[in-house]
Amino acid sequence: MFILKKISEMLVTLLGITILSFLIIHLAPGKPTDILTDLNPKVTPEMRERLEKMYGLDKPVLVQYGMWLKRVVKLDFGESFSTDRRPVWDKIKEKIPITLIINILSLVLIFVVAVPIGIYSAVKRYSYFDKATTVFVFVGFAAPSFWIALLLMILFGVKLDLLPISGIRSLDHNDLTYFGKLLDYSSHLILPVFVSAIGGLAGISRYMRSGMLEVIRQDYITTAKAKGLTDKKVIYGHALRNALLPIITILGLSVPGLIGGSVIFEQIFGIPGMGRLFYQSVLGRDYSVVMGILTIGAILTLIGNLLADLGYSLADPRVRKT
Amino acid sequence: MIRDHKIKKMNYSLVTMIALSLMPIMLLIGCDGKTSPADSSSKVDYASETGAPAYGDALIVGSIGEPSVLIPMLAGDSASHDVAGLIFNGLVKYDTDLSIIGDLAENWDISPDGLTITFYLRRGVKWTDSVEFTAHDVMFGYKTIIDDKTPTAYKEDFLQVEKAEVIDDHTFRVSYKKPFAPALSSWGSMPVVPRHLLEGKDITKVDYRRKPIGMGPYILEKWDSGEKLELRSNKDYFEDRPYIDRYIYRIIPDTATMFLELQAGSIDLMGLTPLQYSKQTNTDFFKKNYQKFKYPASGYTYLGFNFKNDKFKSKKIRQAIAYAIDKQEIIDVVLFGLGSIATGPYVPNTWPYNPDVERYSYNPEMARQLMAEEGWKDSDGDGWLDKNGERFKFTIITNLGNDSRKKTAEIIQWRLKKIGIDVEIRIIEWATFINEFIDKRRFEACLLGWGIDRDPDQYIIWHSSKTKEKEFNFISYSNKEVDDLLEKGRRKYRIEDRKKIYFKIQEILADEVPYVFLYVPDALPIVHSRFKGIVPTPIGISYNLHEWYVPANLQKHKLLP
Numbered sequence: 026m027f028i029l030k031k032i033s034e035m036l037v038t039l040l041g042i043t044i045l046s047f048l049i050i051h052l053a054p055g056k057p058t059d060i061l062t063d064l065n066p067k068v069t070p071e072m073r074e075r076l077e078k079m080y081g082l083d084k085p086v087l088v089q090y091g092m093w094l095k096r097v098v099k100l101d102f103g104e105s106f107s108t109d110r111r112p113v114w115d116k117i118k119e120k121i122p123i124t125l126i127i128n129i130l131s132l133v134l135i136f137v138v139a140v141p142i143g144i145y146s147a148v149k150r151y152s153y154f155d156k157a158t159t160v161f162v163f164v165g166f167a168a169p170s171f172w173i174a175l176l177l178m179i180l181f182g183v184k185l186d187l188l189p190i191s192g193i194r195s196l197d198h199n200d201l202t203y204f205g206k207l208l209d210y211s212s213h214l215i216l217p218v219f220v221s222a223i224g225g226l227a228g229i230s231r232y233m234r235s236g237m238l239e240v241i242r243q244d245y246i247t248t249a250k251a252k253g254l255t256d257k258k259v260i261y262g263h264a265l266r267n268a269l270l271p272i273i274t275i276l277g278l279s280v281p282g283l284i285g286g287s288v289i290f291e292q293i294f295g296i297p298g299m300g301r302l303f304y305q306s307v308l309g310r311d312y313s314v315v316m317g318i319l320t321i322g323a324i325l326t327l328i329g330n331l332l333a334d335l336g337y338s339l340a341d342p343r344v345r346k347t
Numbered sequence: 348m349i350r351d352h353k354i355k356k357m358n359y360s361l362v363t364m365i366a367l368s369l370m371p372i373m374l375l376i377g378c379d380g381k382t383s384p385a386d387s388s389s390k391v392d393y394a395s396e397t398g399a400p401a402y403g404d405a406l407i408v409g410s411i412g413e414p415s416v417l418i419p420m421l422a423g424d425s426a427s428h429d430v431a432g433l434i435f436n437g438l439v440k441y442d443t444d445l446s447i448i449g450d451l452a453e454n455w456d457i458s459p460d461g462l463t464i465t466f467y468l469r470r471g472v473k474w475t476d477s478v479e480f481t482a483h484d485v486m487f488g489y490k491t492i493i494d495d496k497t498p499t500a501y502k503e504d505f506l507q508v509e510k511a512e513v514i515d516d517h518t519f520r521v522s523y524k525k526p527f528a529p530a531l532s533s534w535g536s537m538p539v540v541p542r543h544l545l546e547g548k549d550i551t552k553v554d555y556r557r558k559p560i561g562m563g564p565y566i567l568e569k570w571d572s573g574e575k576l577e578l579r580s581n582k583d584y585f586e587d588r589p590y591i592d593r594y595i596y597r598i599i600p601d602t603a604t605m606f607l608e609l610q611a612g613s614i615d616l617m618g619l620t621p622l623q624y625s626k627q628t629n630t631d632f633f634k635k636n637y638q639k640f641k642y643p644a645s646g647y648t649y650l651g652f653n654f655k656n657d658k659f660k661s662k663k664i665r666q667a668i669a670y671a672i673d674k675q676e677i678i679d680v681v682l683f684g685l686g687s688i689a690t691g692p693y694v695p696n697t698w699p700y701n702p703d704v705e706r707y708s709y710n711p712e713m714a715r716q717l718m719a720e721e722g723w724k725d726s727d728g729d730g731w732l733d734k735n736g737e738r739f740k741f742t743i744i745t746n747l748g749n750d751s752r753k754k755t756a757e758i759i760q761w762r763l764k765k766i767g768i769d770v771e772i773r774i775i776e777w778a779t780f781i782n783e784f785i786d787k788r789r790f791e792a793c794l795l796g797w798g799i800d801r802d803p804d805q806y807i808i809w810h811s812s813k814t815k816e817k818e819f820n821f822i823s824y825s826n827k828e829v830d831d832l833l834e835k836g837r838r839k840y841r842i843e844d845r846k847k848i849y850f851k852i853q854e855i856l857a858d859e860v861p862y863v864f865l866y867v868p869d870a871l872p873i874v875h876s877r878f879k880g881i882v883p884t885p886i887g888i889s890y891n892l893h894e895w896y897v898p899a900n901l902q903k904h905k906l907l908p
Contacts, residue, residue, distance in 0.1 A: 055778025068500050070817045076498055108423050108498075109415035110551050119572050175603055183610050190611055191604045192574060196407070196595060196904075295599045297573020310778070 031334070035327040042323040043097075043316070044090065050307075050315055051086045057106030057310045058082065080106060093316065102317040107309050113317040116302060121284055123193060124291075124298035127214065128283045131222040139226050140272070143233020147241065147268075148260060158230065166227030174220045174293045181216065189213050191295035217294045221287060232275065236268040243267075270341055277333025281326040391901070392635045393876035398898020405593035405904040406878065406895070409605045409617040413573060413598045417559040418550070419536045420492050420499045430576055430596055433892070434561035437535030438466055438485065438519075441801050443884035445697045446842060447531055451480065451539065451562075452519075457840055461526030466534065468517040472585045474541050476560050482519040486511060487546060488538030489521075497550055504533035526838040528845065529802045564589045564893040574598060580893075590896035591878075593904070612636075615875040624871045625683040637873050640883050643696070644870040647689040648755065648796040649862035650743065654823040656791050658741055665860035666707070667717035671766045672759055673709035678866050681754045685871060689864035691853035692797065692805055696885050698842060699803035701850040704857035714766045725767050732767035740769040745794040746780045755865065756794050785821050793822075801886075803849045806833045809856075824861040877901040 058076045077083050081092065096103050102113035142162070146155040165173075182190035189195065193213045194206075201209055240246065241264055249259045288300040299318065306314040412426035419431045438452040449455070452466040472480040491497055492505045507530065510522045523530060544555055557570060562585065565578035576596040580589040597614060599605040606623055608614045610632075619628065619639070628639060650672070652659035659665055678686045693700040718724075723732040723739050732739045743759065745752045753774060760770040775784060784790050797808065807813050810833050811825035829852055836848040856862070872888060874881060877897045881888050897903070 053778065054776075054782045059778065059781070069503055070815065072500070072502055073817060075495065079496070079498055107415055108421060108427070109556065111557075116572075175607075178604065178607050183607055186611065190607050190613065191599055191601075192597070194574075196405075196575075292600045293604055295574075295597075295601065295604060297571075297598075301573065301600065 028331075031331055035331065039320075039323055039327060043094070043320055046319045046323075047090045047093065047316060048086065050310070050312055051089070053310070055310045056082055057312060059310065093313075097320065102320075103313045105306075105314050106311045107306075107314070113313050116314060117299070117317055117321065120297060120299045120302050123296060124284055124300070127217055127221060127296070127298070130214065130218045131225065132279060132283070134218060134222040135225040135229055138222075139229035140233050142226075143230040144237055144260070144265065144268075146230070146234045147237030150238065162227040162230055165223045168223075170220050170224055170287075171289050171293050173223060174216065174290055177216050177220065178293075188215060191293070193296055217290055217296060220290055220294075229272070229275065232271055233268065236271050237264060240264045240268045270337070273336045274333050277329045277336060278326075280329030280332065281322050284321065284325060393901060394635055394638065396877075396898065396901055397879065398900055400590055400880065400896040401899040401902070402588070402590055402896075403592050403899070403905070404877070404897040404902040405595055406591050407595045407597055407613065407615045409597050409599050409608060409614040411598075411600055411602065411605070414576065414596075416556045417567065418540060418556055420488070420497070420501055420538070420540070421550070421556070423500055426596075430567075430578070431559070431561075432536070432563070433565040433578060433594060434559050434563045434567060435536040435539055436561075436563050437537070437539060438468070439531060439534055441532070441886060443886055443890060445699075445801055445886065450535075452534070455531075457531075461528075461838065461840055462524075463520060463522045464531065464534075465514070465518065465520045468519065469585065470517055472562055473583065474543075474560050474562050475566050475581055475583075476541075476544075478541065478543050479516075480539075480541075480562055481516040482513040483516070484540065484542045485519050485534075485538055486513050487542035488540045491540065491545070491550060492538055499537075501533075501537050504529060505538070526840070528837050528840050529804045531840070532802045565594050584893065586893060589893035590880075591892075594892075609637075609873070612875075615878065617873060619871040619873050621681075621683040621685040621869075621871065624685060624873075628873065633873075636876055638876050638878075638881070639871065639873050640881070640888055641685065641869050641871055642883055642885060642887060643687055643694050643867045645694050645799040645801070645886075646796055647692065647694075647799065647867045648752065648794070648865045649689070650759065650865060651793050651795060651822045651862045652860075653788060653790055653792065654825070654861070655788055656741075658739070658791065661721050662859055663717045663721050664723075665863075667714040667721075667766070668763065668768070669707035669860050669863045670710045670717065671714035671768070672707075672762050672863060672865070674707075674865055676709070676762075677755050677758050680758060681751045682866065682868055685869040686866045687869075689867045691856055691864060692799065692808070692862075693803065693849070693853070694799055694867060694885065698846060699849040701853040704853050706857075707860075707863075711762075711766050718766065718768075723767075730767060731769055738769055739767070740771070741791040742771040742773055743792045743794050744773045744775060744780065744784055744790045747774050747776045751868075752794050752796075759794075786816050788821060788823070803845060804833070804837055805852075806837060809833060809852070809861075822861055826855060826859065829855055877903065 056077065058073065058080060074083070081089060084092075093103070102117075105111050105113055105116055142158050146152075146158055149155055178190050181188040189212060193210065195201075195209050195213075198206060198209055246259060246264055249263050254262075284299050288304045290296070291298045291300040292304075302314065303318050305311075306318070410426055410429070412424055414422070414427040414430045415424060416422050416427055417431045417434060419428065419435055422428050422431055436450045438450060439447050439455075440450040442448045449469075451469055451472060453469045454467055456465045457463070458465075466482075466485075468480070468482055468485075474480055489505060489508070489511050492499055492502055493508075504527075507523055507525075507527050508521050509524045512520050514520055521530075521534075539561075541560060544560060545553065548555075550556075559567060562581070564581055564584045564586070566581050567576065568579050569577040571577075575598060578594040578596070580592050580594075582588050597608075599608060599614075602620065605614065605617055606619075606627070609617055624639060624641070628637065633639075650668075652665055652668075654660070674688045678684060678688065687695050688706070690704050690706055691701060695702070718732055718739070722734045724734070725732055727733065743756050745756055753772075756772045756774075760772055763770045785793065785795075808819050809824060809826075809829055810820060811827075811830050813820040814823045814825075832848050832852050832855075836845055836852075839845050839848065870887060874888070878895050879898065880891070880895045882891065884890065
């Protein structure tokens, strides 16, 4: 029952999101055909109208939305408005794997590093370790990622000549052995994954630290300590489980971000991912690709929320009862 | 190198890539990703080494943009045209002095009345799938362009055609209603498509769009979306087999990254920014490894006045503003001196360019005097010119994201302040800028640029009939004499006749100052020094790409058997 109700709510929300997105991108000035026609002396106004008619852009926005919805219900996102006219799904499909890989790797890296840092800083509050990680984490958070990326590229790519600067594989990639390919991919991914993780470290480790501090103050921890349990048992057996609750919410919320991709580091590292696709589509007013990505993003956000709810009820018996 | 064919077929599926990348990342070891040939780059002085032309090697070009479609008539962006230009030839092409010479057409006749052009096509040219190229392909291409269902921006020139006919396999004839000089150049690569591959198919959907078959110097082999396009040389190219075996077009969306790739030796050719050209590429490393080129780009930046606005009705005021702006200063500051002063809408040193027009060298006294003649004086001593108690004040609009335009606007603002004109600057996002301000004529002055077409016809920009919404005479300029000359220029074919007409137009424009022509920036390509045979000309360096070569002892990328 709980799940059915949630899912029907989700469908209504999804419809709302698509209507709003559709209206907003059509409200923005400019049209997909502008890229061919703006300030192009070879294009007459009549030709511009003919092009717009060809793409169905002369119809009222609501009619266009109706046509779009009819297609999407059949899981067809239509064709891109850009001059390549490729199916939207093809364009998204080829960009998803690389974005997903980088995001998953960086998410894993973030959690593997940030959770222990958070716990340790909380347990050894105000120690040198706590202070040092605080400084490090905030510097990492505050430094613009494009700047860090460029510095690392200069150091590892130009000066030391250890890592490739941009792209996801070398020119002779296809001539490499299996192991060679593996090395090739991973050497290309080290910098992007590191740079995209650095910003996230601060947030998660701080959440973890404050969550942990909160829990340690609770009566039941005092009780546990009074019972004579070791520090280890108190912290990992009792405190950690509760302190992890907010992290589950954050994990759920980062699901849509997995395909989101970051424009900035994809642009800098020349990675053909979702961030760049979305950015270029917005600039080119490529309505169908923008709508495709927004819809997929919306669906993933809703699923992420649902998962977070479910995860919560698994981890916390109190939520189940209400 | 060992090649495993099973693995070669493997695409980067999700699972494999995770598996591939997880392990070493977790270890976070720095592993040497460079498998390319030995880095002897610091030892060899490529610039002074020479050698005989030899086949082989690869040219790796860095580009910010990715092509979208490789059929010339459908492409709108420069990246698409860059690559399509290597795959297709046209019936005619521009020579290095901007005269028109034959390409796939060996020669042509123009009837005495200027209404009919007959093209005689080269015999024995083959599409790279070995089918012969004939006049039927051109006819098919022409029909496709004028077809209502083809979304092309290049239809206009072809709609002027009254009749097109195939005389025989190697003769093609077109007739026009009126003589139309730009017509000849329109028969470049736009209408050249293979009929045998495209007939009866929907040109907006076919695979051919991204897997084209042409007859040009290179053949597209592989396209990794968002990464690179790989082309290999066409050994049967009808001019001569290109020396360089592979042409790789790498997409690197960030200019800073691209410059680092250049320093790491991973790309061989890119366009430099003025800053990179003048300050960052003068080290020994660059002198030994790279050759830099500089020639006027085909475009100019201008300050345009809205003639619908009463402030700019008087010629003297427009001239005063032209005198008050120091164009050389803008070039020195914004472009680090890498550009030339524009005096009209043509590229310096090309045949339509008239070097002897009024130049409006910086002269603030003259500017003040001209303003005073129109009644604009600083009567209350506050430093600003006024008339009937009102200041002379206007707003310059320009688009967001173009840093050199922004800086130019600021310099103009500062210079005009010196003669007492109050200028405001508004910078607006592109789509809004065009749709809400330029198209609706809601501006006083605009700072913009035009690309310069190789044909000198600029009817669409200056003719008084082209002032409707979305048309390009958006400053609403109107001059009867210019109108007549523009019409006449379209009717003449001989360069000497046209030259007189366009020289006269430039004189009038210089006198009337509808735009203050500011500058023509320089194109600044840099190429690795192992490439020899590059001869810079007014139309750039890439026109003779198939003649570039790398001497055998300097070759870097060996093609595996």
